[in-house]
Amino acid sequence: MGFFIETVFGGLMAGMLYSLIALGFVLIFKASGVFNFAQGAMVLFAALAMARLSEWAPEVLGFESKVLADLLGFGGAILVMVLVAWLVEKLVLGRLVNQEGITLLMATLGIAYFLDGFGQTVFGSDIYKIDIGLPKDPLFLFESVFEGGVLINKEDLYAAAIAAALVLLLSLFFQYTGTGRALRAVADDHQAAQSIGIPLSRIWVIVWSVAGFVALVAGIIWGSKLGVQFSLSLVALKALPVVILGGLTSVPGAIVGGLIIGVGEKVAEIYLGPLVGGGIEIWFGYVLVLFVLLVRPQGLFGEKIIDRV
């Protein structure tokens, strides 16, 4: 029983991290109707920028403090992501207005290739470390209830807390600020939003910046777990079923979807995996989503798709 709970906990933590990446997808899809395949590349790019900038800053400016270096790296990475957002809007999306969904999808794939290549050319392609001082020691819970207790990584707990805080922050931002309201208006209806004077292009820059920020946070957390390297951009492929399961247009959906897939994956791997040869984590999320979609084609929380002729 203790082991089962441990598995579920592990799944919840992993799920929280998937949700972080899924959140980036949802934000951009809501505001611009673009299914952003580059989210994974953005995670890698942001993490690379952060890791390298915080490494370079002390050398160039000549100070010792680790905290200051991290802060500078963080700030620098945010600036870089805003710049990326602005360029994407200016050079790509702004010129592809009114194109079909698949064209936009392919354009973001192009952006993903570009960012992967560009990031590794500029920042290097070794494995870099991001260490923002999350404690790594394991934690035993419920020792009085089960024999041996439940083993949890403290780092995971902090990561989950950060993710939760970010989600809370984003929902406050969406709910109570003027910009947030404008974003929701654009998400509802591009034309109506434009007709009451909301500038679409600026909104897109903001949304891509916010997605870049989310990517940065995801990159820091994943990066401090796995190291900053190319495989980081593949994590996005794990987050895709999460987005679809929750529904492309729903922020809470991204969270719930992430938790479901995180737990499902881990539990399936441990209890079902040995029966069929292991490694089923790779496709479990996708197959789960396939079956859920057969019942609810718009995902769990997505807006109902109504076809009109």
Place this chain on the structure above:
Amino acid sequence: MLYRENGQFKTSYRADLQIFPILQDRVVIGLLLALAFVAVPLLADEYLLRAILIPFLILSLAALGLNVLVGYCGQISLGAGAFMAVGAYAAYNFFVRVDGMPMPLALLLGGICATLVGILFGLPSLRIKGLYLAVTTLAAQFFVDWTFLRIGWFTNHTPSGSVSVAGLSFFGLPVETPLQKYLFCLGAVCLFALMVKNLVRGHIGREWMAIRDMDVAAAVIGIRPVYAKLSAFAVSSFIIGVAGALWAFVYLGSWEPAAFNINRSFDLLFMIIIGGLGSVMGSFFGAAFIVLLPIVLDQLLPALGGMAGIAVDTATVAHVVYMIFGALIVFFLVVEPHGLARLWSIGKEKLRLWPFPH
């Protein structure tokens, strides 16, 4: 002046329905075929055949198959690599496990297995649409990757699923040298291109296009979505499966599941988008572009770096290739979202008025 249909009168239904109604088009196609079947074998060296023309032909075939599904029927699929893998491994199993199995038959049987898997993964398309469908087709990709990696039976229990075939022959004629392989692929590609061209201009192709343009409206005017969508999945995955088997048998010779991973699927999708959705010609343009681009960049970059006095190591070249690849894709989409095939038809329209445009 050169390219004009003035004076070419159609006097029978047959003449009216031919694939290339304009004489000049027929001449150009005839010349192209002559070039491919006669001139290339006489002139091309082994490197050109092996490294460029054979991959180009096989990937054009796969792109053609994907174009049936995505371009003509409008069902986005990110799992094309999976169907290539199914074709390849199924053909391998037929070839190795059945004594005296002729290679062409094994390839076709591989295609048929891919068809069955394609129909299976096409079933959700009856209910799931658009981007949701695109992501669920990734299920096929990951599931198939996993199957060939983990289930030993399919790969004859070889470690890491790497298998190889040898002694290929086509009804007694050996398919061993690059030239023979080239001719074999060329024959297959011409055959399938003709088949697809005829399918898409017949009633079934019209049904696919109706479904693509708006499936509810198509259903209202009496097109059965089940039949149209599943037939598109079947035809598409058959062609992709045969292409996968060719890729494995003829081009690679020995391969492992990673040869058909998700990047292969993305590449195929790039080909049809850059070449032109819903265009047979476009599949060839796109495949040429995607096959040639990395090769050209690989050759060009170190040379350029050398000229500028910078030593470019291979890792950097790989990253820069990625970068330019991505940038060019975005550039093409921005400049011509309908692909190279559209440029081709614009060129033809212009040529029609040349040298006296309005």
